[in-house]
Amino acid sequence: MRLGLSPVLALSLLLASLSALAAPVTLPHDDAMPADLYNQRQDKPEQVLFEVQEYRVVFASEQRPGTAASSTQANSFLLLQGRTLLPGSPVQRAEVRFVASGAALPPTRLDARRQTLMLVYPESMLPMLLQQLSSPGAEYVQARFYGNGLIWGDIHSAPRTPPR
Numbered sequence: 500m501r502l503g504l505s506p507v508l509a510l511s512l513l514l515a516s517l518s519a520l521a522a523p524v525t526l527p528h529d530d531a532m533p534a535d536l537y538n539q540r541q542d543k544p545e546q547v548l549f550e551v552q553e554y555r556v557v558f559a560s561e562q563r564p565g566t567a568a569s570s571t572q573a574n575s576f577l578l579l580q581g582r583t584l585l586p587g588s589p590v591q592r593a594e595v596r597f598v599a600s601g602a603a604l605p606p607t608r609l610d611a612r613r614q615t616l617m618l619v620y621p622e623s624m625l626p627m628l629l630q631q632l633s634s635p636g637a638e639y640v641q642a643r644f645y646g647n648g649l650i651w652g653d654i655h656s657a658p659r660t661p662p663r
Contacts, residue, residue, distance in 0.1 A: 527584060528641055531655040544643040544651075547590045547609065547616050551638040551654075552581040556629065575625060579640055579654070589614050593640045595654070597622040607642050607652025616642050618652045631656060 524543045532540075555578045562571040577595040590609065593616040598604065600621040608617050618640075620628070632638055637657035644650055 526643075528639060528655070530658075531639070531641060531653060532651070539647060539649045540643075540645060540651075542646045544645040544649075546585060546644075547588060547640070547642040548585050549581040549583045549588075549591050549593075549640055551579050551632065551640060554579045554632050575622065577625070577628065581640070584639075590616055592616065593618060593654075595620060595628070597625050606650045608650075609642065609644070616640060616652070618642075618654070628654065 524540075526543070526546055527548055556575070557578065558573070558575045560571055560573045562568065575597050577597075579593040579595065581591055583589070583591050592614065594610075595618045597620055600623045602621070604619050604621070607619075609615075610617055631654070634656070636659050638654065639657070640654050642650070642652040
């Protein structure tokens with residue numbers, strides 16, 4: 500009696516095993532991510548994830564010595580602090596800066612020295628973000644740094660049931 504795999508069966512098993520190896524990586528809070536339309540999120544990223552427990556809004560102006568009064572700069576930023584949701588992750592702070600709408604947004608980055616996640620959003624998002632933070636329910640800060648250079652940064656809410 501001869502036990503052998505038919506070529507079709509062998510090919511089917513090979514393809515099934517390869518697709519299992521290429522299955523997408525799952526991480527906490529994947530449900531807060533949009534679809535990966537360009538297939539860029541293939542590897543397991545470095546992830547920062549914490550639940551916001553307190554926040555502060557700062558509005559400031561700065562004029563450097565020796566410059567004209569017209570060169571005074573005004574800034575607004577949001578400081579978020581909380582508790583990490585990832586074992587071993589020391590990052591529990593985020594600094595969200597706001598720039599003029601239409602200005603180029605630098606990517607999310609991690610300031611390792613201060614262990615602070617740095618995010619930049621258009622200033623038009625500040626009122627919406629403050630409303631989100633003052634609403635009941637949990638808020639989270641997340642960043643993902645992929646090996647191919649893709650960087651994702653967000654502030655998202657826990658799922659909520661709409662009022663009836």
